[in-house]
Amino acid sequence: MKYLSRFIFISMFIFSISTSKCITFSFGDKKVITSEEIQHAGITRIADILLLIDNWNLSTIDGYTWLANANNLSSYQGQNWIVILDGQKFDLNSFDVKILNFLPVTIDQIDFVEIINTPKIYKSEFTEKGIIHFHTKRPEKGFSLQVYQMGGNITGEPGPYEGSEFSTPDIQRIGRDASYSFDYKLNNWYFRTYFIRHFHPFQDIAMIKRNTKILEDPPGNGSRENRHLKLWFEDTDRPKMLRNSLSLRVGKENKTRINELQIDYSYSYRYFLFFKPIGREIPVNDFYTRIGISGNPFISDNLTYRFQYFLKELEKHPNALDFDFKWRSHNFQGIMEKSFMNSFFNGKIGIGYDRFILDTEYHLEKDYFDMYRLYNEIKFNVSKKIYQNLNGMLLYSNNKTALKGSIINFWEINSLHSLNTVLSYSQRLFEEDNSLWFWTEKGYNILEEYNVEYTVSKNIDKSSQLTFDIIWKTAIKNRFIIKLNSVYRNFYDTYIERQSFEFNPQDGSFSSPLHIYAGQNGQVLGQQLTLTYWIKPQIKQSFYYSYQFEVGEDEIFKETWKSIPKHKAIYKITYSPDLNFSIWAKLSYLSSTFWIDYKDIDGQTYYSSNEINEKYYSTVESTLILDLQIQKWFWQRRLSASLLLRNVGDQDFRYHPIGASFGLTYYIQLRLFLNF
Amino acid sequence: MFLKKLLFVITLYILILVFFQCTCLLYADRIQAFSSINAGLQYKLNTNRNSFHDFWKHDIGIKGFIETPFYFGCIQAGIQMDSFLRINYKVYDFQTVNLYVGWGKKWLLPYNFKCFTGFNIGNALMIFDEEKNQYEDQYNIEQELRTGIELYFSIPIQKKMDIYLTESYSVIYTYHRIRLNFISVGISYSFTTPKWFREFMK
Numbered sequence: 001m002k003y004l005s006r007f008i009f010i011s012m013f014i015f016s017i018s019t020s021k022c023i024t025f026s027f028g029d030k031k032v033i034t035s036e037e038i039q040h041a042g043i044t045r046i047a048d049i050l051l052l053i054d055n056w057n058l059s060t061i062d063g064y065t066w067l068a069n070a071n072n073l074s075s076y077q078g079q080n081w082i083v084i085l086d087g088q089k090f091d092l093n094s095f096d097v098k099i100l101n102f103l104p105v106t107i108d109q110i111d112f113v114e115i116i117n118t119p120k121i122y123k124s125e126f127t128e129k130g131i132i133h134f135h136t137k138r139p140e141k142g143f144s145l146q147v148y149q150m151g152g153n154i155t156g157e158p159g160p161y162e163g164s165e166f167s168t169p170d171i172q173r174i175g176r177d178a179s180y181s182f183d184y185k186l187n188n189w190y191f192r193t194y195f196i197r198h199f200h201p202f203q204d205i206a207m208i209k210r211n212t213k214i215l216e217d218p219p220g221n222g223s224r225e226n227r228h229l230k231l232w233f234e235d236t237d238r239p240k241m242l243r244n245s246l247s248l249r250v251g252k253e254n255k256t257r258i259n260e261l262q263i264d265y266s267y268s269y270r271y272f273l274f275f276k277p278i279g280r281e282i283p284v285n286d287f288y289t290r291i292g293i294s295g296n297p298f299i300s301d302n303l304t305y306r307f308q309y310f311l312k313e314l315e316k317h318p319n320a321l322d323f324d325f326k327w328r329s330h331n332f333q334g335i336m337e338k339s340f341m342n343s344f345f346n347g348k349i350g351i352g353y354d355r356f357i358l359d360t361e362y363h364l365e366k367d368y369f370d371m372y373r374l375y376n377e378i379k380f381n382v383s384k385k386i387y388q389n390l391n392g393m394l395l396y397s398n399n400k401t402a403l404k405g406s407i408i409n410f411w412e413i414n415s416l417h418s419l420n421t422v423l424s425y426s427q428r429l430f431e432e433d434n435s436l437w438f439w440t441e442k443g444y445n446i447l448e449e450y451n452v453e454y455t456v457s458k459n460i461d462k463s464s465q466l467t468f469d470i471i472w473k474t475a476i477k478n479r480f481i482i483k484l485n486s487v488y489r490n491f492y493d494t495y496i497e498r499q500s501f502e503f504n505p506q507d508g509s510f511s512s513p514l515h516i517y518a519g520q521n522g523q524v525l526g527q528q529l530t531l532t533y534w535i536k537p538q539i540k541q542s543f544y545y546s547y548q549f550e551v552g553e554d555e556i557f558k559e560t561w562k563s564i565p566k567h568k569a570i571y572k573i574t575y576s577p578d579l580n581f582s583i584w585a586k587l588s589y590l591s592s593t594f595w596i597d598y599k600d601i602d603g604q605t606y607y608s609s610n611e612i613n614e615k616y617y618s619t620v621e622s623t624l625i626l627d628l629q630i631q632k633w634f635w636q637r638r639l640s641a642s643l644l645l646r647n648v649g650d651q652d653f654r655y656h657p658i659g660a661s662f663g664l665t666y667y668i669q670l671r672l673f674l675n676f
Numbered sequence: 677m678f679l680k681k682l683l684f685v686i687t688l689y690i691l692i693l694v695f696f697q698c699t700c701l702l703y704a705d706r707i708q709a710f711s712s713i714n715a716g717l718q719y720k721l722n723t724n725r726n727s728f729h730d731f732w733k734h735d736i737g738i739k740g741f742i743e744t745p746f747y748f749g750c751i752q753a754g755i756q757m758d759s760f761l762r763i764n765y766k767v768y769d770f771q772t773v774n775l776y777v778g779w780g781k782k783w784l785l786p787y788n789f790k791c792f793t794g795f796n797i798g799n800a801l802m803i804f805d806e807e808k809n810q811y812e813d814q815y816n817i818e819q820e821l822r823t824g825i826e827l828y829f830s831i832p833i834q835k836k837m838d839i840y841l842t843e844s845y846s847v848i849y850t851y852h853r854i855r856l857n858f859i860s861v862g863i864s865y866s867f868t869t870p871k872w873f874r875e876f877m878k
Contacts, residue, residue, distance in 0.1 A: 159850030164766045168851040
């Protein structure tokens with residue numbers, strides 16, 4: 001592997017002197033989701049956008065926080081896919097959970113979303129685990145105001161039967177989420193501010209039970225906190241989360257340059273963080289502040305800079321376990337990038353610096369780490385119809401280096417057919433994961449304090465991966481597009497967590513010792529087919545099918561990968577007979593998955609009554625789900641109303657063995673756009 | 677099991693295609709859309725009996741609606757109010773207020789008779805008797821999804837007035853589904869849509 005990585009690096013610089021004309025299109029597997037698609041598809045929160053990425057597999061426990069497997073670049077362990085908002089990377093991880101809904105942006109401000117599914121350099125990051133980049137709309141001249149309101153409900157309330165022999169547990173409403181955005185633009189200057197509020201109550205009986213038990217503050221105890229919360233929560237004893245965030249953007253733009261100052265503040269009150277080592281959710285108050293600047297300095301249009309400071313804290317929320325993460329982190333990031341173009345090739349070269357500091361009560365061997373990066377990307381064409389992109393990155397931290405690089409070829413076979421190949425090799429430092437295990441090694445002794453038994457089979461060192469993708473695409477009369485992807489992934493020296501949970505029926509919690517198997521290898525092969533067809537300009541339909549399977553001899557790796565569906569099929573249709581009216585439907589099939597960590601809870605009853613007898617199973621059964629949305633605009637597209645139905649067939653459907661069951665759910669969304 | 681699901685997928689796919697192909701054939705009529713309004717009021721009678729009726733009996737039901745031509749077919753928006761009296765003392769009296777929207781197709785019959793078939797979807801607010809709130813620490817309001825299908829015949833009695841006879845079936849998606857069948861009679865009045873309202877709808 002060492003030789004291969006050197007080969008990629010050296011070849012990149014050798015090829016950079018090849019002769020060619022300049023090219024600007026994108027290489028590799030990229031998906032773009034437009035604001036129109038987002039509105040048609042009934043997206044209620046930012047993280048729901050993940051549901052529109054066909055080749056990302058998803059799992060969730062609470063319906064608010066999503067685990068993603070981006071185009072088979074990782075399993076659900078190691079949520080290291082990257083989130084970028086207008087060029088700035090956002091660290092939304094709390095241990096191995098990435099909370100995309102904490103991104104400070106409203107749905108209606110999104111112009112488009114770029115998803116990079118194959119490894120390459122993108123916005124100074126190497127996309128070895130996938131990237132999702134949210135681009136916001138540019139403010140329009142004058143004043144503009146946007147208001148968004150959303151409310152939903154999972155069906156299955158006891159209704160009038162409550163109190164009778166047919167009574168069943170009560171189910172709470174979803175949300176009453178809201179966002180308000182205000183823009184002002186005068187000449188080249190603009191100002192934007194927005195406020196976002198999320199309400200997320202748990203709907204699932206088992207989750208309500210285990211999370212009600214852990215909340216220390218019982219209903220109506222008269223405490224000052226409870227009186228205050230009554231305004232927001234109505235019944236404070238039910239496990240619910242409230243998130244408020246406020247953001248500010250000030251910038252100056254002209255034809256070639258944009259310089260922007262960004263300030264974000266987010267406070268999530270009583271977020272139930274699923275902390276896998278102890279097998280349950282812990283209520284925390286998650287808080288972050290971010291200050292960033294980005295743009296093009298006046299000395300050169302080809303130079304870009306991005307700097308940001310990120311302060312994050314997991315503040316203790318009163319809980320029965322008295323669990324306190326004692327986690328406060330400071331992160332500084334700086335990037336300088338220069339793009340170049342001549343008659344032979346174009347590309348960019350950049351440098352970056354990261355410092356991460358952990359402020360905790362635990363005594364750490366070293367409470368920070370620095371990371372330096374140097375990267376380069378070159379695009380040119382080898383012949384008239386073959387274009388090539390060579391990119392590489394050198395990363396340095398704590399006296400260790402990691403090399404990352406990829407070679408991407410784009411062959412325009414003829415006007416109908418094209419072929420894309422992506423070969424990548426990347427090493428990954430332990431520091432890059434910035435995980436619980438990295439900090440545990442440095443002395444963050446939270447597991448010992450809360451008596452979690454854990455063992456590590458051998459030292460965790462840098463891991464690596466080799467990937468190969470081949471993508472064939474054809475377009476027939478621009479109405480019918482066929483895309484066929486083959487993917488190969490080979491992971492080396494990766495570490496895998498393994499637990500064997502037991503269920504505690506008293507409080508609905510789970511417990512298990514934890515073992516980390518370091519130095520694991522594994523391979524994955526997959527095939528994906530996408531068909532897109534416009535029956536008429538008003539009707540677009542698409543079909544997606546993927547099949548993936550793990551190969552090799554490493555049982556630990558293979559068992560972990562069984563939590564990813566082998567088969568996945570999605571059919572989507574959008575019908576817009578008029579600009580101001582649309583119907584959207586999505587039918588998805590996911591094959592069954594097996595979760596090895598939960599094999600000992602098979603058949604355990606978590607809720608029993610005259611009417612309901614619910615049990616846990618380590619196998620999540622295959623599902624077929626139909627989602628449907630109807631949207632109508634009013635008042636010359638100033639006002640919009642939509643009705644979204646998820647799981648129309650009301651299947652007993654879940655993404656995770658101990659996660660919520662998502663029955664038929666309906667959402668109503670209202671939007672108001674005013675320009676002065 | 678797999679075959680069953682496969683059959684379900686194929687059936688759904690065909691249904692979706694048939695639905696969209698049909699609507700595609702119905703040319704989107706942007707000129708006629710929202711050109712007139714038909715407003716009506718009806719009195720409802722519950723006609724079916726199931727396990728729900730072991731606990732409650734339907735007392736009074738009324739329905740008010742407006743109907744206007746859409747890009748294809750007609751859309752409806754309305755409110756239905758029903759009152760249910762308990763016949764089992766383990767439960768409480770309640771009223772439902774159902775705000776709904778619907779879509780359907782109107783067919784012209786001989787002698788200016790009209791027939792309408794369609795479906796609707798709405799939010800059923802269940803408002804409980806104060807007695808429940810007094811004895812239990814619970815909300816006195818619950819809400820739930822409600823869907824329905826509808827068939828009506830209208831008979832003209834004047835140029836702009838019609839008498840309605842409606843058969844409707846609705847399901848409230850509580851854990852134990854509440855399935856209700858109604859026969860309604862009522863009257864409606866048609867008029868040209870005010871310009872401001874037409875502009876708003878577009």
